[in-house]
Amino acid sequence: MFFGTYAPKLDEKGRIILPAKFRDELSPGIVMTRGQENCLYVFTTREFEEYYAKITQAPLTDQSGRSFSRMMFSGASAEQPDKQNRVTIPANLRAWAGLDRDLTVIGAGNRVEIWDSAAWDAYLSEQEDSFANITEEVIPGLI
Template identity: 70%
Template sequence: MFLGTHSPKLDEKGRIILPAKFRDELASGIVVTRGQENCLYVFSSREFEELHDRIRQAPVTSKIARDFLRVFLSGASAETPDRQFRITVPANLRTYAGLDRELTVIGAGNRIEIWDAEAWNTYLSANEETFANTTEEVIPGLF
């Protein structure tokens, strides 16, 4: 499970060093793709395969499912971390997420999210109060 907040930097070649605490789960390969709210999602290869097995069950007759799959999968890039555990973030994904040198990488359970640091701070500021003041059930049976 991926947890926590980290602040790596994007180098001049478009690479980032993934946090050490995530390495065991990601050592066999990763998939980077477009995420929602203009961040990037990073999945272990195993998790991405499981996710793909679930999402490909969406009915081909559903336009919203087709649209989602096209955007989600067309941005996907399989990457293998190097010895320093750097990965290259493809240029099209860096552009999509508006990534600059300063990044925020968060653990989001089954995935990692890569954010431009300023975009993450804006998102967090806009959503922290709502989170703190949520009074209705958001996740059935849990919160």
């Protein structure tokens, strides 16, 4: 399980050092892909395989399912952290997420998300009021 917020820097070769608390789980290998709200999703290889199995259950006749799977899979890249716990973010994914030097990496339960720090700060600011004012059940069984 991934949680917490970290602020690594993107180096000149497009690499980040994985947060220490995530390394054990991510060191065997990861899959990075486009995420929603223009962040990147980072899955363990095993979690991505499970995600893949669920997504491919959508019927080919469902246009939303086709679009979602295209976005997820066409941007996916399998990566292996090096001995210094750095991982390269492919150029197409850096462009998708608008990543510059300052990054915010968050744990989001079953995945890690990589955000441009300014984009994360704006998102967080936008969401604070709606999060504070939730009065209905958003996730079944919670609140």
